[in-house]
Amino acid sequence: MRLLAITPPRGLAGYDELDPGLVDAWVEAGAATLGLAVLLREPGAGPRQILEDPRLLPLRRALARHEIPALLSVDPAAGSASMIAAADPPLAGVQLRADPSLETCRSWRAALGPGATIGRSVHGPTPGLPDPSVDYTCLAPIYAPNTRLPGEAKRPIGLDGLRAWAATCDELIALGGIAADNAAACLAAGASGVAGIRLFFGRMAPTQDNVAALCQVFASRGPARADGSDVSQAQARRRR
Numbered sequence: 510m511r512l513l514a515i516t517p518p519r520g521l522a523g524y525d526e527l528d529p530g531l532v533d534a535w536v537e538a539g540a541a542t543l544g545l546a547v548l549l550r551e552p553g554a555g556p557r558q559i560l561e562d563p564r565l566l567p568l569r570r571a572l573a574r575h576e577i578p579a580l581l582s583v584d585p586a587a588g589s590a591s592m593i594a595a596a597d598p599p600l601a602g603v604q605l606r607a608d609p610s611l612e613t614c615r616s617w618r619a620a621l622g623p624g625a626t627i628g629r630s631v632h633g634p635t636p637g638l639p640d641p642s643v644d645y646t647c648l649a650p651i652y653a654p655n656t657r658l659p660g661e662a663k664r665p666i667g668l669d670g671l672r673a674w675a676a677t678c679d680e681l682i683a684l685g686g687i688a689a690d691n692a693a694a695c696l697a698a699g700a701s702g703v704a705g706i707r708l709f710f711g712r713m714a715p716t717q718d719n720v721a722a723l724c725q726v727f728a729s730r731g732p733a734r735a736d737g738s739d740v741s742q743a744q745a746r747r748r749r
Contacts, residue, residue: 510578510626510645511544511702511727512720513682514709516565518552521656524710527564529571534713536575538720543727544702546626547572547709548604550582556592573598580604580626585613590620602626604647608633611640618642628682632663634670636677646678647704650685651695656706668698675699689722696730 514535517524535545549569551559559565559581572579578601581593585605593600602625605617609629617627628645631637640646650665665685675681675698683692683700692703708719 510546510680510682512540512709512723513546513548513647513684513702513704515548515550515684515704515706516568517656517706517710518550519564525564527568527710528713529567530713531710531716532568532571532575532577534717535577535709535720538717539724540720541575541577543724546578546580546601548580548582548704550604556581556583556588560592560596569598578602578626580628582606582630585609585617588617590617593621593625602628602644604628604630605643606630608637611638611642614640615642631674632666634666634673636674639677639679645680645682645702646674647682647684648674648678648700649683649704651683652686652691654685655688668694671695671698671700689719689726692723692726693729696726 516527535541547568549559549565551562569579579598581596581600581603583603583605584607588603593603602621603617605614605627608631614627614629621627627643628647629640629643630647630649632649648671650663651667651671652665671683680701681699682702682704683695684704687695687703687705687708695703703723708723709716
């Protein structure tokens with residue numbers, strides 16, 4: 510995964526509806542070839558609420574048509590592995606909220622199995638321990654976020670914080686204030702990919718331009734892997 514699109518929360522101005530046609534725009538811009546996943550997230554909502562949200566269903570169907578992985582943002586204490594497995598359209602996995610412990614991540618790995626994608630959300634400049642049970646780590650905020658979410662605002666950790674985490678994580682996704690003009694700096698600091706809300710959701714033409722610009726940033730750095738695959742090192746280890 511190189512790009513992680515995060516769904517806008519309800520109540521955010523201009524996002525009462527999510528245009529499923531944006532998925533076509535992402536694909537035309539090259540995001541699917543690069544490695545794109547979409548995180549279905551709604552702050553304060555449980556898995557059932559998100560999966561049954563009529564606002565998200567057309568988007569999920571469009572993702573399924575293009576075989577783009579959909580991930581569910583879950584509170585580790587409130588989520589259900591069986592609900593994840595039974596989702597229709599299907600889910601590729603989950604992203605665990607709120608700086609989950611190693612034990613929590615391992616518990617979810619045992620429940621979902623080696624084939625599921627599991628990510629974790631982490632915050633702050635001090636890196637935690639490496640966790641081979643997750644496929645990626647989403648670190649925030651790198652810069653001041655472009656989208657204000659409910660809850661206490663977190664201080665941006667900057668590129669120095671990103672470098673510290675990159676030293677301990679195989680796959681690190683940078684989130685928070687990411688734009689086409691600073692994505693290259695995040696990659697140079699050790700991120701393997703970038704995430705955002707407004708980067709991927711908005712009016713069709715500007716959004717497609719954003720994604721195309723991001724794809725160009727990655728293209729200028731050369732292929733992520735010599736074999737062109739997008740399997741994380743953690744996934745590769747589990748398959749051995």
